[in-house]
Amino acid sequence: MAAPEVHHLFHNPIADHSFSADHKTLAVARDTAVELYAKVGNVFKLKDELKGHDKTVTSIDIAPNSGRIVSCSQDRNALVWEPTPQGYKPTLVLLRINRAATFVRWSPSETKFAVGSGDRLIAVCYFEEENDWWVSKHLKKPIRSTITTVAWHPNSVLLAAGSTDAHARVFSSFIKGVDARPEPTAWGERLPFNTVCGEYMNNSAGWVHSVAFSPSGDALAFAAHDSSITVVYPSAPEQPPKAVISINTQLLPFMSLIWNGEAEIIAAGYDCEAFRFRGGIDGWQLSGAVETKGRPGLGDQREESALNMFRQMDLKGKVKDDTQLKTVHQNTITMIRPYEASGDAVKKFSSSGVDGRIVIWTV
Amino acid sequence: MSIIREHTQATLSDAWRTINIDTLQEDSSVNFDTATLRPPQPEVSEADVRQLQAQVRQLLRGGDPEGALRGCLEAPAYGGNDLAREAALQTVIEVLQSIKASDMTPMLQRIYGSPGGSECLDVLMKYLYKGMAATSSSTGGAPRTPTRMTPQPTGFSQIGPRPGGSAESTGAAMSVLLSWHEKVVEVAGLGCIGRVMTDWRRV
Numbered sequence: 352m353a354a355p356e357v358h359h360l361f362h363n364p365i366a367d368h369s370f371s372a373d374h375k376t377l378a379v380a381r382d383t384a385v386e387l388y389a390k391v392g393n394v395f396k397l398k399d400e401l402k403g404h405d406k407t408v409t410s411i412d413i414a415p416n417s418g419r420i421v422s423c424s425q426d427r428n429a430l431v432w433e434p435t436p437q438g439y440k441p442t443l444v445l446l447r448i449n450r451a452a453t454f455v456r457w458s459p460s461e462t463k464f465a466v467g468s469g470d471r472l473i474a475v476c477y478f479e480e481e482n483d484w485w486v487s488k489h490l491k492k493p494i495r496s497t498i499t500t501v502a503w504h505p506n507s508v509l510l511a512a513g514s515t516d517a518h519a520r521v522f523s524s525f526i527k528g529v530d531a532r533p534e535p536t537a538w539g540e541r542l543p544f545n546t547v548c549g550e551y552m553n554n555s556a557g558w559v560h561s562v563a564f565s566p567s568g569d570a571l572a573f574a575a576h577d578s579s580i581t582v583v584y585p586s587a588p589e590q591p592p593k594a595v596i597s598i599n600t601q602l603l604p605f606m607s608l609i610w611n612g613e614a615e616i617i618a619a620g621y622d623c624e625a626f627r628f629r630g631g632i633d634g635w636q637l638s639g640a641v642e643t644k645g646r647p648g649l650g651d652q653r654e655e656s657a658l659n660m661f662r663q664m665d666l667k668g669k670v671k672d673d674t675q676l677k678t679v680h681q682n683t684i685t686m687i688r689p690y691e692a693s694g695d696a697v698k699k700f701s702s703s704g705v706d707g708r709i710v711i712w713t714v
Numbered sequence: 715m716s717i718i719r720e721h722t723q724a725t726l727s728d729a730w731r732t733i734n735i736d737t738l739q740e741d742s743s744v745n746f747d748t749a750t751l752r753p754p755q756p757e758v759s760e761a762d763v764r765q766l767q768a769q770v771r772q773l774l775r776g777g778d779p780e781g782a783l784r785g786c787l788e789a790p791a792y793g794g795n796d797l798a799r800e801a802a803l804q805t806v807i808e809v810l811q812s813i814k815a816s817d818m819t820p821m822l823q824r825i826y827g828s829p830g831g832s833e834c835l836d837v838l839m840k841y842l843y844k845g846m847a848a849t850s851s852s853t854g855g856a857p858r859t860p861t862r863m864t865p866q867p868t869g870f871s872q873i874g875p876r877p878g879g880s881a882e883s884t885g886a887a888m889s890v891l892l893s894w895h896e897k898v899v900e901v902a903g904l905g906c907i908g909r910v911m912t913d914w915r916r917v
Contacts, residue, residue, distance in 0.1 A: 471741070471742075495743065495746075495748075495751055496743060516748075516751050517751065517752075517914075518751070552752070554833070555836070555909050555912055555913035555914070555915070556751075556752055556912070556913065556914050557909070557912040557913075558912075575912075576908070576912050577905075577908060577909040577912040577913065578903075578904075578905030578908050578909060579905075579909075599832045599833070599836070599905065599909065600903070600905050601902055601903020601904070601905045601906070602903060602904070602905050603904055603905065603908060604905075604908060
């Protein structure tokens with residue numbers, strides 16, 4: 352396996368990151384700004400800083416085709432940054448929420464985006480040509496607590512959301528005039544706005560950190576704070592699901608997960624490294640870490656000389672310096688995203704962490 | 715009237731921050747019972763627990779501590795009243811005290827490897843924490859007595875004027891629980907502790 356590509360950008364937490372489709376631009380949420388990095392040779396150099404929020408930016412997403420960036424923040428606003436020859440031009444989106452916006456994602460069609468919030472609702476935003484602004488419709492029922500994460504189905508109508516009320520839900524976000532009528536799926540056939548297509552929780556009811564649809568859209572995975580991931584296979588509309596598989600792990604909770612094909616899930620979080628899960632409708636299991644430990648060039652690069660040993664003993668009272676984690680990330684991984692894919696299979700994925708690092712991993 | 719105009723240096727306090735605005739909103743979490751979000755738990759009566767206790771004791775006498783342990787972990791008293799829960803905790807502690815230190819790890823590994831084993835160890839961890847809370851807060855030392863007392867201001871200290879020998883027995887109970895805690899973490903990992911803290915089903 353190729354060694355991961357590590358970019359240590361700064362010493363602040365990265366709440367979210369997103370690469371442009373050509374991988375030349377990297378947007379990261381740092382404090383109250385969105386920083387844009389451009390790839391120069393092998394390193395990322397700060398190119399632009401998008402300032403428009405006055406509180407912590409919680410999430411960002413670059414639309415792969417249009418290049419528009421959407422950001423949302425604890426100041427309860429979302430901004431769409433339109434690329435122009437003079438730089439990025441922000442447009443304020445009327446979210447009509449009175450708590451922090453927590454998470455934002457473009458739909459695959461790029462005509463809509465969904466913003467999760469602490470106001471117990473999801474704002475589904477779309478552009479209204481006649482008024483020339485972004486408007487939002489609220490998905491409200493039956494959400495009882497903060498939305499921590501959202502994920503789009505490939506058909507751009509179904510939306511999965513995870514919440515601190517411990518439920519992962521699947522909603523319809525169908526908007527007349529914006530969306531084409533979707534093909535019927537196992538989740539539902541007729542899908543007016545705010546149809547609840549599924550509501551799931553695991554046994555111990557940990558709050559949900561991350562949700563994701565499988566590449567086909569016929570399965571849903573979510574990671575919860577009880578160190579588990581749960582995979583749901585729906586059977587038919589209004590029917591109980593074919594299978595709900597929960598995998599409790601010995602690890603710390605996962606913050607983010609992605610599908611790699613239909614038979615593998617990659618999840619990462621408080622253990623500072625990514626893990627693979629393999630399986631299918633008959634069962635899932637943890638199959639190991641993505642990272643190979645004890646790679647040359649990590650940790651043991653210094654020649655152990657007697658002098659060095661005594662110096663360590665003198666300075667720290669111990670021979671081994673164990674202040675570094677053995678993983679590449681030195682703190683919690685906040686987000687993982689597919690970086691390079693062929694078909695449904697992810698070939699590379701990127702991760703960002705509280706340690707200010709962006710790492711690109713080969714699967 | 716503008717709020718901003720009113721803000722002079724003298725009036726610039728943060729008292730408004732202490733207003734709980736959640737109570738003003740109809741559908742906020744303080745205005746509905748959060749228990750309604752979760753499926754209800756079956757009711758467990760004290761008699762059920764006593765019956766289980768008798769079965770478990772029989773297994774213990776019959777030389778099957780693993781069966782006894784599994785028996786009480788597979789039927790946790792989630793939906794019981796205080797007395798039922800107390801009795802269930804008592805049963806678990808009895809079983810734990812009867813198992814030799816050298817048998818702990820292999821037994822836990824067998825349970826963890828079996829179907830539903832991860833869930834069982836989570837339940838065991840819940841009992842361990844509950845047991846520790848009970849032994850450290852009860853003044854009588856015997857975890858038997860319903861322990862609804864406020865914790866001692868002295869914290870964990872077990873040394874003090876206690877009626878005859880109870881300090882030792884509390885200390886002994888605690889040391890059993892602590893050594894089990896260590897072994898459970900070895901087998902079921904830190905995830906197990908996280909699940910105990912996250913889980914809404916309390917033993």
